[in-house]
Amino acid sequence: MQITLTNSGKRFNREWIFRGMDFVFFSGKSYAITGANGSGKSTLLQVLAGALMHSEGKIIYSAENNIRISEEAAYQNISIAAPYLDLIEEMTGTEFLQFHSTFKKLSKTIPDILSTVGLHEAAYKQIRYYSSGMKQRLKLAQAFFSVTSVLLLDEPTTNLDIPGINLYKELIQNYSKNRLVIVCSNDKNEYDFCETVIPIEDYK
Numbered sequence: 001m002q003i004t005l006t007n008s009g010k011r012f013n014r015e016w017i018f019r020g021m022d023f024v025f026f027s028g029k030s031y032a033i034t035g036a037n038g039s040g041k042s043t044l045l046q047v048l049a050g051a052l053m054h055s056e057g058k059i060i061y062s063a064e065n066n067i068r069i070s071e072e073a074a075y076q077n078i079s080i081a082a083p084y085l086d087l088i089e090e091m092t093g094t095e096f097l098q099f100h101s102t103f104k105k106l107s108k109t110i111p112d113i114l115s116t117v118g119l120h121e122a123a124y125k126q127i128r129y130y131s132s133g134m135k136q137r138l139k140l141a142q143a144f145f146s147v148t149s150v151l152l153l154d155e156p157t158t159n160l161d162i163p164g165i166n167l168y169k170e171l172i173q174n175y176s177k178n179r180l181v182i183v184c185s186n187d188k189n190e191y192d193f194c195e196t197v198i199p200i201e202d203y204k
Helices: 041-049 071-075 093-100 110-116 132-144 162-175
Strands: 002-012 015-025 030-034 056-062 078-081 150-154 180-184 196-199
Touching: 002 041, 015 041, 015 056, 030 041, 041 078, 041 150, 041 180, 056 071, 078 132, 093 110, 093 132, 110 132, 132 150, 132 162
Parallel strands: 030 180, 030 196, 078 150, 150 180
Antiparallel strands: 002 015, 002 056
16 A cells, blocks of 8 residues: 655644655555654554544545555554554453454464464453563564555564564564554664664655
8 A cells, every 4th residue: 555645734732743744655665654652653653544634634545556545444554563552451462363353354263373473472361461571472472463555664573672672573574564654763673674764854
């Protein structure tokens, strides 16, 4: 899926977070959105995901044959992992992925997914008892293993230790091919694979 922004902007009250953005995110390419803390990286990512409505301009989702995709249908093609997205802590890891699979198809079985991200021993433990790093692994799992053409990652190694960071890099290498990947980060280790870097300050 391709995402095209035309003179797009977002503001809260009178403050513009970004504006005048003309950019095309191409299918199968990888992009990094960089900028200081509080500069608006996460806001832009949420606008791209359709979670926030833009304040001006246009955002068009389209297939590779340039056929336009509605915002409702685009949701089915987008997965996201971000620190501000909550998990359902009363559920176990298995139950959470089962619930998630009712919205988006998964590319592996749930036991395989949990094993891949190192959570197989906690498969039937309530998420409330997960460490912050385990929760981040689960967030990455639901994003990477959803059958989607767009992968949005906001500070993807938040709360991860060295093995967790290595896992993230393995997920990128093995499960992001042929997808549109957009990473919001100030840590080059999170986006060193990206082909294009977009400083959010360029759109202030």
